[in-house]
Amino acid sequence: MTKSERLLLILNLLRSRRNLTASNLAKECEVSERTVYRDIRALSEARVPIYFDRGYKLLTDAFLPPLNFTVDELLTLYLGLNSESIQSVDSLRRSGKQALAKLESLIPESIRADYENAKQRIKVQREKQCSRQTRDLIFDLLKQAICSEKQIKLRYDSTRSSEIIQLTPRILVYQNGEWHLEGIAQRNRRRFRLVMIKNVTFSESDSFSEQNEACP
Incomplete structure (x- = not known):
């Protein structure tokens, strides 16, 4: 973690909590208390309104920099x-x-x-149905494959059979109370229920190759 990242983390911690001591901040930032004291001094010199009253606090957050979202x-x-x-x-x-x-x-x-x-x-098609939980790992792998344009192999256990499928994933769609994956497999567009996907691995071949594109 760089110093600028650490200073921003300290600001965000002070925004969300009260009465944080140097020991608390050192533990959160994984640095020594001496480093925290230097960081607090640097923030004060930059006119960030930090004061101490049974812990470090912010006088106001009106002029603090915006949160940096990923x-x-x-x-x-x-x-x-x-x-x-x-x-x-x-x-x-x-x-x-x-x-x-x-x-x-x-x-x-x-x-x-x-x-x-x-x-x-990555889209949501809204239906008046109760949502079901999606397995985080499968969802994250599929999202990563779609956004990075990678081909994948997955094991799909339907009510009729279990098969290993290589495909180019296109979109994730939330419909009828659950998530679905749409992609191109052997030049055909297919849809898969995420609850039936048991394993996902990245393929070594290039993504979005012509051989996996759907026929016109």
Whole structure:
């Protein structure tokens, strides 16, 4: 962790908690208390309003720099604001739309393209159904494969058979209360229920090759 990253972490910790001691901050930042004292001094010299009263506190956060979101964090907020629980209530839907517009206006140019690409490839189709939990590892691997344009092999256990499939994943779709994967396998577009996917590995061949594209 660089010094600038550590200073930002200290600010975020002070934003979210009260009465943090040098020992608390040192443990969170994985540095010595002496380093924390130097960091607090550096923040104070930069006119960040930090004071001590049974722990370090912020006098105000009105002039602090904005939180730095990662693409994954932004995508999580985007999916959450487009979920059925938000979209099924008009007042929440309007508030969610306004909140998303404000959030997207603050995205740095350095990650905007990656965020927009992820938005296009990971979608929610809203249905009036109760959602089911998705296995995190399978979902994360598929999301990584889609956004990095990698081919994958998966084991798919349907009610009729178990098969190993190599495909080019295209999109993840939430529909009828569960997530589905759509992709191209042997020049055919197919859809798979995530609850039936038992294993995912990355293929060694190049992604999005012509041999795996769907026929016109």
